[in-house]
């Protein structure tokens with residue numbers, strides 16, 4: 528394993544070592560699973576599709592159904608049009624989904640297959656739909672792929688076909704676990720607002736054990752609801768990177784005003800989410816949610832002395848990081864290293880906004896830190912060697928740094944491959960924030976307990 532001398536950061540002009548992201552189609556496949564009766568389809572080789580399915584299965588511990596165009600040498604040279612047309616026919620003949628969601632891969636993007644033209648000339652049965660997203664993995668990350676597939680849902684499905692707008696809100700939840708989607712739906716439901724969430728992987732990627740296999744589990748956003756999203760009076764995009772582009776497209780196509788907020792992680796982002804709903808729909812926040820907030824404030828006050836001044840390094844997906852950074856700041860911690868593998872800005876959007884947003888949060892708390900988009904875990908490890916931290920937060924791959932540097936570690940984000948249960952339990956909302964407080968406390972206090980036990984042992988010896 529490569530190592531570096533503390534106080535030196537190895538300069539690289541290209542290449543990533545242990546990327547803090549994965550490839551676009553994984554996000555597109557996950558988004559497509561959030562439509563009810565939808566079969567994701569990978570337009571490329573079988574190896575890509577197998578990797579994407581297994582990666583999602585390892586995080587969610589659920590079977591992930593998806594088909595592939597099964598490219599071989601012929602398709603690689605002459606294009607994959609014939610493979611995709613055959614696949615469309617076979618998928619509807621054999622599996623009969625309502626929607627087939629095609630995403631591309633590096634190979635089909637390099638060939639330059641024109642997917643919309645191929646779909647138009649394919650045999651699609653009456654009443655069925657084929658949507659698509661271009662997801663070249665040499666750009667962006669799985670978050671870009673998620674955003675592109677949700678954009679495809681808007682392009683192909685959403686329609687403005689009523690005279691006025693309906694008193695309902697579209698929620699685009701971003702790349703979060705099904706437990707988070709359930710919690711966001713619970714919060715909006717408590718506010719008494721009619722809503723359409725898409726994609727919605729609850730009931731699909733956290734489906735119950737029934738003793739029989741369901742090719743298409745009961746959950747997911749209904750196609751007619753996504754169509755009706757064009758008639759809503761507001762779209763709330765939760766997370767700039769995963770959700771703002773489809774929300775803005777819906778605004779352009781169907782004149783549904785779009786608001787982009789942070790993923791509601793932590794007390795402030797959850798407040799912003801609920802207060803926006805309150806002001807847009809002229810409603811009061813129910814007492815039950817006020818009570819949950821009050822309980823969170825109580826716990827944060829009770830535990831503040833555990834967190835105060837503790838240095839923390841956080842890595843993962845940008846929408847999760849903006850919420851997490853804000854939350855650990857509100858706990859009195861110092862996020863000194865914040866790194867995402869996803870490039871800053873949406874594709875075609877302003878660049879450098881990730882660094883700007885995090886640096887503004889740090890400046891408001893009179894702190895300074897290292898912040899980077901399109902970084903990798905090798906670089907994060909070097910930062911930690913140069914400026915050690917009391918806590919590391921991020922996905923499964925952080926455990927190697929945590930082990931090497933003997934740092935308490937909280938698993939949060941995607942992917943978490945070596946633990947279970949996380950897809951069911953939220954980190955969003957006030958309840959999710961309580962869970963984060965518990966996870967951080969346990970990690971820090973376990974370390975303190977261990978250190979105290981070591982000291983006791985030394986005294987005895």
Ligand code: SF4
Nearest residue numbers: 550575578632633664
């Ligand atoms: S070839 Fe591209 S799409 Fe396929 S697994 Fe690799 S990065 Fe992902």
